[in-house]
């Protein structure tokens with residue numbers, strides 16, 4: 001699963017500290033509770049479902065044939081998860097007949113008394129007739145899954161004319177038992193068949209292959225989906241809706257993209273790298289894509305970022321990007337790789353328990369690195385990975401959590417920056433330590449040994465030990481079963497007379513834990529580099545190297561792969577040498593950061609860096625430096641504005657010169673305001689707005705029908721700033737129609753500023769209604785963070801318009 005929260009930027013830090021405070025205050029008993037793996041009494045073998053949907057009531061009518069067998073010990077009873085259902089029949093299947101069984105049901109679990117005692121491995125099938133009522137479920141979800149209804153009806157009665165009718169499911173962690181009776185635990189695996197009856201106008205998607213479609217006399221159609229290979233219940237999926245199915249292929253297997261029809265023409269641009277990813281991952285792992293097909297669907301109002309249901313991944317609407325957005329790069333590329341890699345790590349071998357979630361999520365996280373490294377180069381991968389590491393480092397409390405955690409308040413808490421981001425960084429260190437060949441052979445070993453079963457961190461260790469012949473307990477104890485990360489202070493003393501340099505590395509983290517870190521220390525003389533492998537393993541280590549002429553740079557962690565915070569007391573000359581000669585993204589980034597902090601002219605060398613991410617980083621740092629107006633700097637920026645082939649970098653440069661407000665850039669802005677990239681067009685419109693606001697306002701109106709991303713922001717600001725009373729309908733409906741997003745919260749302020757300018761109080765009130773209905777549409781768990789800025793906007797209107805409007809706002813809130 002990939003988490004994408006509505007208000008990531010706004011609320012992550014706040015939300016986490018808030019959650020910790022409230023969790024800490026209310027109940028800490030969980031800290032003493034060891035989370036056992038679910039004991040296997042009965043094991044799932046096969047699940048056959050026959051379902052249809054009651055759209056009016058948002059319910060599912062189901063019949064389930066669940067085949068099981070006692071795991072080892074004999075038993076005469078069976079417990080199934082079945083959340084919030086109406087249970088009509090529970091019976092045992094005897095040939096063609098069924099015999100009713102006694103059961104009790106507490107709305108969460110069915111406790112069934114079997115017809116006899118079954119021996120270990122002796123198969124039996126229970127038959128259950130039920131109604132699932134997901135909208136009547138009250139169990140809470142998590143940050144990753146904002147609700148846990150399992151089965152979601154989107155606009156089921158078609159009341160909302162602007163939204164299609166869809167059904168989709170979200171199982172992880174244990175929510176599929178809302179719509180099917182099962183043992184809803186990750187250490188269960190079952191093959192599956194689903195017969196879904198739907199109105200004939202809709203298409204369906206489920207796990208495995210579509211075996212048949214039968215038209216019924218009542219205008220409905222029954223689709224039969226079959227999955228021959230076993231997988232965990234949380235990976236079951238159903239999707240229903242009016243989708244275009246865009247067909248692709250990997251070898252002989254179907255690779256399909258289910259998108260709303262208006263995205264049909266662009267689906268291949270969004271998802272079209274999937275077959276190449278399948279080839280790449282299959283070859284890296286030495287295990288061909290293991291399932292019968294691979295499909296991806298984009299669902300409306302999806303409650304998480306994306307989910308790796310076996311052969312049937314579901315993405316949230318952010319996956320939808322039009323052709324112009326894609327010219328800035330596919331913002332969903334990493335997520336597509338992430339969910340695909342889960343088909344091996346998660347679906348083929350499944351985390352044995354939620355405590356071990358990292359054997360799913362660290363690999364999915366790391367697959368983003370692998371794909372970027374292959375497709376866009378090592379700098380792009382390192383840049384992405386560095387941001388992920390910041391995501392771990394910046395979240396308070398992450399350094400206190402073990403990667404594998406047998407205690408947690410809620411299983412949903414496992415979906416965090418430790419299981420994902422830190423886990424991915426640890427895999428990168430492991431790869432660096434054992435080497436590429438051993439790393440991928442070990443992954444092959446782990447997948448082969450545990451396929452169609454479950455895995456824990458220890459099984460991963462055994463797989464690596466078998467391949468490398470080394471005892472790796474130290475690595476696992478340190479990184480998987482321990483918490484925190486090293487904080488390193490690095491100092492150098494040179495003795496030119498003796499021709500000796502000492503490198504001191506001190507671990508300054510405020511815990512007793514001392515990390516063992518195998519790293520390279522690279523010693524540079526000019527462009528030549530001598531590599532030394534060392535172990536950092538004490539509170540303070542010192543390493544001595546001799547030299548004929550004093551080195552230009554001593555580069556600790558030469559591959560820049562450590563998960564660590566560093567204070568590296570190199571000289572200015574060292575850093576400048578690092579910028580020019582050290583090869584890695586992070587080498588150059590650290591050096592540029594140093595130049596930025598010290599106000600060094602060498603910062604502008606970053607404008608010609610080979611990696612666009614560092615060119616952008618440099619532009620951003622220069623814009624707030626003392627050198628911002630230097631002629632040489634501006635010449636470099638102008639060159640990028642005119643010629644850079646990377647659109648986001650070009651846009652950053654145009655934005656830079658836009659701030660200068662110089663009339664000489666009018667032709668540049670005019671030339672690029674119609675660019676296919678929203679970023680480039682947006683930056684150009686911003687430039688025009690400063691020089692010719694009338695023209696900018698005209699263009700903003702012209703472009704408003706097709707303005708997303710940066711262009712959307714500038715169009716919105718321009719319309720609101722220069723819009724007149726007569727533009728109310730246009731501006732108000734634009735705001736009203738824009739989807740729920742982080743950006744919209746910022747736009748609310750602009751919209752309120754516009755309303756405060758109007759004289760017609762009916763229009764003002766109508767605008768207030770729109771703002772308040774937006775406020776109410778935001779899911780409740782975000783209100784602590786979204787209410788204050790929205791109320792601030794409303795207050796501005798109240799203050800500008802006086803008592804009548806003030807009273808109106810109070811009455812509506």
Ligand SMILES: [Zn+2]
Nearest residue numbers: 001002361364
């Ligand atoms: Zn994931």
